[in-house]
Amino acid sequence: MTTPDGATRSPKAAGPARERVYEWLRDEIIRGTLEGGQFLDEQWVSRTVGVSRTPVREAFHRLAAEHFIQLMPRKGAQVRSVTARELEEVYQARRLIEGQAARSLCEARHGAPEGMTALLEPMERAGAAGDWFEVAGLNRRFHQIMVSTAGNSVITDLYDGLHSRQQRVGLRAMKARPERVDIVDAEHRALVAALDACDAERALAVLAEHLRPVPEVVSVLPRDGQG
Structure with missing residues (x-):
């Protein structure tokens, strides 16, 4: 799988869908592969991880609660920068x-x-x-x-x-x-x-x-x- 900036780390293939989405997004944000200010589209994430959009939304809400992303109405989500x-x-x-x-x-x-x-x-x-x-x-x-x-x-x-x-x-x-x-x-x-x-x-x-x-x-x- 390829991220917008060309990284090629693949999401985990096993485990509940919402956990796979959450862990992949969290780790790529921590690594800096998904950078502060970058927009995350539900459709792109669901296609990349190979899941439906429901677990993506669940992962987005969890990441927002942990201050990794900001939910954007009708736009998906935006990665927060470390300030x-x-x-x-x-x-x-x-x-x-x-x-x-x-x-x-x-x-x-x-x-x-x-x-x-x-x-x-x-x-x-x-x-x-x-x-x-x-x-x-x-x-x-x-x-x-x-x-x-x-x-x-x-x-x-x-x-x-x-x-x-x-x-x-x-x-x-x-x-x-x-x-x-x-x-x-x-x-x-x-x-x-x-x-x-x-x-x-x-x-x-x-x-x-x-x-x-x-x-x-x-x-x-x-x-x-x-x-």
Whole structure:
């Protein structure tokens, strides 16, 4: 299947139609294959994925609720751009949730969850290869393990609600400043070390730096609007 800009990733062939449409559109938006400002026509999507228009409409409504697209009356949908404000707000939410999780793990003297340590090298390999989609997915999993291990199911549910937006914002940031990959890798290792040492203040300091909107990234994003 071919997207409007020439990409050739095919949708999944198995699973409920609405999930196949949703996952394909979500991943292509996260990758940037479907860019901010691009219009999505129901007929084109249904033909590309090989489904009727009903699951396409269902996927559109779900993606709109997750702030990936804006529904346009009689025009289908338009992909939303990642804005500077969205990046700043996602990072702010993450600092609050992840900071609480890190503090809880240190107070319980839990140490860094094994899953976090196991993801360090795969993230670094993906970054060295410039596979930003893989990096963003692994990065999200790395931080999600910390939050879920802290054991507050309500906070975990709130954090999981950021899943796709977190991955898209993270990928956009890495594409904007790929030279920061070594800094990000070092911060991940510093966070694991702080958790292993049960040093809450150090862990919070690492997170504050790690989840700080970088001016050079913010400056290349639109401030408002859907772009």
